[in-house]
Amino acid sequence: MPLGGVIFIVIFIALFGAFLVWLSIKTGGKVHYHPVKYEPYECGLPSLDKKDTKVSxxxxxxxxxxxxxxxxxxxxxxxxxxxxxxxxxxxxxxxxxxxxxxxxxxxxxxxxxxxxxxxxxx
Structure with a gap:
């Protein structure tokens, strides 16, 4: 494959990737950060363990x-x-x-x- 074909493929992949990122930003919803999302989840109950639990x-x-x-x-x-x-x-x-x-x-x-x-x- 000549060098021009390699350059074309690299440019095409970069543009297609940028298009997909732009499309996901435009069609995706807004991200709402909530502190509850960062808490551990176990069967719907709040975690009772300390976060600094030591393993023997x-x-x-x-x-x-x-x-x-x-x-x-x-x-x-x-x-x-x-x-x-x-x-x-x-x-x-x-x-x-x-x-x-x-x-x-x-x-x-x-x-x-x-x-x-x-x-x-x-």
Whole structure:
């Protein structure tokens, strides 16, 4: 496409966009800002919660630990599906050893979490 065609398309899109904005301003109603519109709505009842509600750090810690162990499973699945190919190529012992090391780090982390009581909600 020659440069003139690209310029034509850019100008056409800009003019069409400006026309649509102008049309929406002319045909749309006036916006009436009311303070009630900015209040939280829950089933027609006014909200009773404070706006500065604090979420416990234990919640975030549990979420991070869940993501951590979920990623562990994501790493283990491809390893398990391709392990036979590594055995056939003669690299089975090296790949198995690296997975044992990987699991040992995570099992150590799990024992540390239990010992430090990171999973308790007291």
């Amino acid at each position: 750090v234990k919640y975030y810690l549990t979420a991070i630990l869940f993501i951590l162990f979920d990623i562990e499973i994501i790493f283990m699945y491809p390893w398990a599906t391709t392990f036979r190919e590594f055995i056939a190529s003669g690299q089975g012992a090296v790949v198995f050893g690296s997975m044992i090391f990987f699991l040992a780090v995570f099992i150590f982390g799990l024992f540390w979490e239990v010992k430090s009581k990171a999973l308790e909600w007291d």
